Amino acid sequence: MTSPEQHDSLDQLPEAVVDEGRKGLPIVWLLPIVALLVGGWLIYKTYSEKGPEIVISFKTAEGIEEGKTQVKLKDVKVGHVETVSFSPDLSEVLLTVSMVRDARPYLTDKTRFWVVRPRVGAGQVSGLGTLFSGAYIAMEPDNTGKQVNRFTGLERPPVITGGRKGTSYRLKASSVGSLAVGSPVYFRQIAVGEVTEYRLSDDHEYVELGIFIESPHDQYVRDATRFWNASGLDVSLNASGVTLEMESIVSLISGGIAFETPGERATMPRAEKDHMFTLFASRAQSREQPITDTTTFALAFSGTVRGLEVGAPVEFRGIRVGTVKAIELGPGAPGTGSLAPIVLVDFEPQRLQAYGTLKNSPQVLEDRKEMFSDPVARLHRQVKEEGLRARLQTGNLVTGKLFVDIDFYPDAPPPVLADNLGYPQIPTLPSSLQGLLEGIQQILDKLEKADLQQTLSNLNQLMVSTSNLMVVLEKDAPQLSDELHGTLLDTRKMLSEAAATLKTVNNAASPRGEIGNQLQDTLKEITAAARAIRVMTEYLERHPDALLKGKGIK
Amino acid sequence: MRARDIGLASCHTCGLLQQLPPSGHAHCPRCHSPVHLRTPNSTQLTWALVITAIIAYLPANLYPVMTVTSLGRSQSDTILSGVIYLLLHGDWPLALIVFVASVLVPLLKIVALLYLLLSVQRRSPLRKAQRSRLYRVVELVGRWSMVDIFVVALLAALVQAGALATIEPGVGAIAFTSVVILTMFAALSFDPRLIWDNEEAHGDIT
Numbered sequence: 001m002t003s004p005e006q007h008d009s010l011d012q013l014p015e016a017v018v019d020e021g022r023k024g025l026p027i028v029w030l031l032p033i034v035a036l037l038v039g040g041w042l043i044y045k046t047y048s049e050k051g052p053e054i055v056i057s058f059k060t061a062e063g064i065e066e067g068k069t070q071v072k073l074k075d076v077k078v079g080h081v082e083t084v085s086f087s088p089d090l091s092e093v094l095l096t097v098s099m100v101r102d103a104r105p106y107l108t109d110k111t112r113f114w115v116v117r118p119r120v121g122a123g124q125v126s127g128l129g130t131l132f133s134g135a136y137i138a139m140e141p142d143n144t145g146k147q148v149n150r151f152t153g154l155e156r157p158p159v160i161t162g163g164r165k166g167t168s169y170r171l172k173a174s175s176v177g178s179l180a181v182g183s184p185v186y187f188r189q190i191a192v193g194e195v196t197e198y199r200l201s202d203d204h205e206y207v208e209l210g211i212f213i214e215s216p217h218d219q220y221v222r223d224a225t226r227f228w229n230a231s232g233l234d235v236s237l238n239a240s241g242v243t244l245e246m247e248s249i250v251s252l253i254s255g256g257i258a259f260e261t262p263g264e265r266a267t268m269p270r271a272e273k274d275h276m277f278t279l280f281a282s283r284a285q286s287r288e289q290p291i292t293d294t295t296t297f298a299l300a301f302s303g304t305v306r307g308l309e310v311g312a313p314v315e316f317r318g319i320r321v322g323t324v325k326a327i328e329l330g331p332g333a334p335g336t337g338s339l340a341p342i343v344l345v346d347f348e349p350q351r352l353q354a355y356g357t358l359k360n361s362p363q364v365l366e367d368r369k370e371m372f373s374d375p376v377a378r379l380h381r382q383v384k385e386e387g388l389r390a391r392l393q394t395g396n397l398v399t400g401k402l403f404v405d406i407d408f409y410p411d412a413p414p415p416v417l418a419d420n421l422g423y424p425q426i427p428t429l430p431s432s433l434q435g436l437l438e439g440i441q442q443i444l445d446k447l448e449k450a451d452l453q454q455t456l457s458n459l460n461q462l463m464v465s466t467s468n469l470m471v472v473l474e475k476d477a478p479q480l481s482d483e484l485h486g487t488l489l490d491t492r493k494m495l496s497e498a499a500a501t502l503k504t505v506n507n508a509a510s511p512r513g514e515i516g517n518q519l520q521d522t523l524k525e526i527t528a529a530a531r532a533i534r535v536m537t538e539y540l541e542r543h544p545d546a547l548l549k550g551k552g553i554k
Numbered sequence: 555m556r557a558r559d560i561g562l563a564s565c566h567t568c569g570l571l572q573q574l575p576p577s578g579h580a581h582c583p584r585c586h587s588p589v590h591l592r593t594p595n596s597t598q599l600t601w602a603l604v605i606t607a608i609i610a611y612l613p614a615n616l617y618p619v620m621t622v623t624s625l626g627r628s629q630s631d632t633i634l635s636g637v638i639y640l641l642l643h644g645d646w647p648l649a650l651i652v653f654v655a656s657v658l659v660p661l662l663k664i665v666a667l668l669y670l671l672l673s674v675q676r677r678s679p680l681r682k683a684q685r686s687r688l689y690r691v692v693e694l695v696g697r698w699s700m701v702d703i704f705v706v707a708l709l710a711a712l713v714q715a716g717a718l719a720t721i722e723p724g725v726g727a728i729a730f731t732s733v734v735i736l737t738m739f740a741a742l743s744f745d746p747r748l749i750w751d752n753e754e755a756h757g758d759i760t
Contacts, residue, residue: 016580035609
């Protein structure tokens with residue numbers, strides 16, 4: 001073939017090789033179809049993912065931004081706030097929230113929403129992450145309720161959220177004290193739960209607290225578990241010194257609750273959910289046995305009961321066995337006047353914990369049975385046979401508070417009882433102070449009865465003879481004085497001689513004295529000898545052979 | 555007089571001038587590359603690409619181009635919302651640039667291509683010189699719309715600081731890229747000689 005440049009005529013141009021023409025639509029039309037498919041899929045995806053719209057009402061929309069604030073479940077976004085508007089009466093803000101489709105089954109009337117903001121309280125700090133990211137709405141789903149699309153948001157985050165396992169209980173307290181929602185609950189000083197709510201009971205008689213104990217610690221809550229308010233410090237002063245109890249610094253500031261189960265009751269069954277417990281004011285109170293079984297006795301005292309109060313303890317050799325129930329005036333025992341203070345005491349056998357922990361011998365069991373079944377008969381026997389008596393004792397020297405002490409006085413005189421007080425009686429003895437006073441009185445009485453006149457005349461005679469003696473002494477006085485003077489002079493002379501001797505000794509021993517000089521010389525020689533020995537040892541160290549060969553000649 | 559009128563064409567590869575058969579489908583006898591009088595199926599190809607571009611133009615503007623997550627707060631922006639954001643913050647020169655480069659230019663390109671296609675198919679004799687110039691502008695300006703995509707691509711690659719700040723391209727970015735590329739290809743596949751081909755309907759001007 002020749003090159004085209006050589007052709008001068010158009011006709012001589014080479015012919016292009018003919019191709020078969022392709023028919024039908026060019027393949028390029030696939031492009032718009034694909035684009036349409038992709039676009040359609042996008043639209044479908046957008047609409048299919050679009051979940052339900054719900055409205056949540058809050059008191060305030062602090063930190064919430066339209067179109068930005070997210071709804072999160074376990075920190076995963078499940079929706080976002082579309083618009084923020086007001087309720088018709090302006091009392092609330094209504095957030096229109098667009099949720100993801102998967103959230104639909106969980107949008108029930110039991111599902112809870114709350115706003116997560118940074119919160120700094122005395123006991124805890126939460127939501128710090130939202131300091132930078134802004135507030136978000138947290139959701140706690142619950143698919144057991146019925147489906148709704150209007151929610152009321154919680155103003156504060158709930159203490160218990162879905163994931164936490166545990167059991168909730170209720171506590172009955174006389175006052176809420178420094179406890180607040182979120183206050184910790186301690187078990188052996190470890191925080192195991194929180195206070196979830198508190199409210200007044202329906203009759204406004206007490207405060208009802210809700211607490212939540214986390215699993216597995218909830219298994220230690222038994223029916224007999226005691227709860228007490230562990231807020232602040234518990235300072236007690238007793239014979240062993242000052243005891244200071246505190247659960248933690250947090251409880252000092254924000255209050256707290258502690259619980260424990262008395263040892264011998266730890267085998268009781270686990271408390272059921274929402275079991276109602278009593279919240280005691282202190283640990284000591286919680287340890288006291290609940291008193292249900294009491295027997296009232298009457299004590300008729302002959303002396304004053306000033307310092308005794310209702311509620312004062314009744315003790316048997318220092319162990320509390322009862323409580324003073326009432327103090328009244330009543331008919332006194334024969335011989336103590338027509339009126340006497342009558343003290344009614346409740347004997348509370350349940351306080352005698354010792355019967356619960358000591359080994360139960362048959363005798364103890366028998367005794368215990370009687371104590372509970374027929375305390376009156378037992379008491380009568382003890383009064384008669386063992387001399388059981390009650391007396392007032394000073395419990396506190398500073399405040400002068402009294403308590404009733406019960407003990408056995410086998411030597412006590414037979415009881416003189418007042419008539420018909422309506423209660424079984426325990427005979428009384430005068431109080432120890434009263435007894436002392438009575439003793440003094442008796443001494444005075446005896447003194448009064450003694451022959452004072454005789455004593456006084458005897459005394460007078462004694463005085464006269466003493467006076468005579470003095471006169472004799474006065475006569476001999478000048479002679480005695482002279483002799484004393486001579487003795488003193490001799491003594492002074494002796495002392496000056498002793499001083500001279502000591503001075504001589506001192507001179508001899510001083511560094512410049514004779515002994516001192518000799519000592520110094522000796523020390524110098526010893527120093528020289530020590531130096532020579534050192535030189536020799538150093539030489540030997542370097543030339544051990546010198547021991548055998550002798551020191552070489554330089 | 556045009557080469558077409560006398561059935562001549564030069565090879566696109568080796569430049570050999572040759573006579574073409576009336577069917578128009580042929581290949582060069584010297585280098586065997588396909589030789590055509592006009593780009594084959596030029597209008598169809600252009601139509602297909604333009605229609606695809608129109609379809610892609612919708613998601614490109616409706617879907618977010620970029621999702622910025624900064625300190626846990628994430629924000630998705632479409633092209634238009636970005637422009638509005640810039641405007642509200644007083645950056646109107648920047649807003650103008652983005653608007654022109656990313657919204658107006660692709661739209662005008664599509665409109666221009668449609669106009670060229672329609673006018674060619676209707677064998678319109680009007681303003682041929684202007685239409686040729688329009689074509690040249692369209693072809694020239696096409697690639698500049700990619701500025702947005704470059705910005706998104708760069709940011710997405712550079713800003714990956716975990717919780718501090720993360721930028722992710724959105725669906726809109728892909729759609730927008732498709733629009734730009736499709737219009738560029740459409741402009742390429744359009745044979746501007748067609749503008750002048752309908753001369754014959756009104757008699758040759760030699």
